[in-house]
Amino acid sequence: MTVSWPSQDNLLRWLKSDLNNWGRWGDDDQKGTLNHLSPEKTLKAVRLVSEGVTVSCARPVEFSGSVDVPRPPQHFMISAGDTYRAGESADRQVAMDYFGLIFHGHTVTHIDSLAHFFWDGQTYNGRPSSVVSTQLGATEFDVMAASGGIVTKGVLVDAPLLRGVDYIERGDGVGIADIEAAEREHGVLVEKGDVLLLRTGQLGRRAVTGPVDVQISGSSGPSPDILPFLHEREVAVMGSDTGNDVAPNPYKRFSNPVHQVGIVGLGLWILDNAWLDDLAEACKQRGRWEFMMSILPLKLPTVTGSPANPMAIF
Numbered sequence: 001m002t003v004s005w006p007s008q009d010n011l012l013r014w015l016k017s018d019l020n021n022w023g024r025w026g027d028d029d030q031k032g033t034l035n036h037l038s039p040e041k042t043l044k045a046v047r048l049v050s051e052g053v054t055v056s057c058a059r060p061v062e063f064s065g066s067v068d069v070p071r072p073p074q075h076f077m078i079s080a081g082d083t084y085r086a087g088e089s090a091d092r093q094v095a096m097d098y099f100g101l102i103f104h105g106h107t108v109t110h111i112d113s114l115a116h117f118f119w120d121g122q123t124y125n126g127r128p129s130s131v132v133s134t135q136l137g138a139t140e141f142d143v144m145a146a147s148g149g150i151v152t153k154g155v156l157v158d159a160p161l162l163r164g165v166d167y168i169e170r171g172d173g174v175g176i177a178d179i180e181a182a183e184r185e186h187g188v189l190v191e192k193g194d195v196l197l198l199r200t201g202q203l204g205r206r207a208v209t210g211p212v213d214v215q216i217s218g219s220s221g222p223s224p225d226i227l228p229f230l231h232e233r234e235v236a237v238m239g240s241d242t243g244n245d246v247a248p249n250p251y252k253r254f255s256n257p258v259h260q261v262g263i264v265g266l267g268l269w270i271l272d273n274a275w276l277d278d279l280a281e282a283c284k285q286r287g288r289w290e291f292m293m294s295i296l297p298l299k300l301p302t303v304t305g306s307p308a309n310p311m312a313i314f
Contacts, residue, residue, distance in 0.1 A: 003173035004225040015265040032267020041193040057310040058109040066211040073101035114141035137302030154293030157182040167201030173223030173246040192234035199276040203241040239271025
């Protein structure tokens with residue numbers, strides 16, 4: 001295991017002062033680290049496209065329950081074709097669906113808005129946690145702050161490839177050493193406004209071994225020691241092929257340190273459960289680990305995030 005655990009005191013200091021972006025973009029800011037994006041950054045990302053090849057970084061939504069999906073997405077047909085009989089209905093014949101899902105968790109690819117986590121009764125930018133209410137949803141910091149889309153440079157840190165293993169073990173994390181190795185060995189540079197993707201191989205491993213209870217078996221993910229790096233490099237979005245917190249962890253107060261410090265303190269947007277195995281293969285084939293990245297959340301007012309189909313474009 002190589003995960004690095006900063007002390008709880010360090011995490012508290014990062015959250016409250018050292019890495020805190022409250023007020024940085026104004027008292028009314030809703031975007032957090034998406035403020036690192038710009039039209040100029042998008043244009044630079046577009047110039048990375050030379051082939052027109054797209055790679056999806058989303059996992060298919062499954063409508064069946066499992067040990068890590070206790071409340072599975074729902075799908076049923078409002079109308080369908082198997083009930084049609086010639087001459088028994090009007091000429092308008094149509095299939096229509098209903099679906100609903102809890103996207104927060106460990107299997108659905110989604111992006112978290114800044115309304116997803118609180119600390120001591122406060123959200124990002126020091127607003128009271130009551131701005132997210134049971135009745136009204138997220139009256140502030142909902143996913144609409146990203147409704148213009150996130151189109152920028154993406155960087156993949158393929159930790160298993162860099163370590164010469166098939167996957168990162170549950171309970172281990174992708175840390176600063178892995179990012180530094182990627183910059184050194186793969187010739188990438190994490191810059192302001194980037195989407196930083198950290199591959200563990202865990203979702204791909206799930207397809208082999210079957211689902212497990214993360215509360216019992218643990219999870220790999222980003223090590224909390226990368227938080228100062230994310231702040232220093234002004235990363236817009238961080239994501240991985242996990243729920244983005246290593247479990248178990250040694251902290252008494254932090255159940256999800258990357259989410260708690262990242263979302264509440266930095267205003268960091270987090271992409272959970274990205275499917276990165278296909279992207280890793282595409283990068284390996286090309287010897288190139290940077291690309292244009294497009295993340296387009298649904299326009300969902302008062303919602304704390306959105307399912308997404310992130311797209312890497314070469």
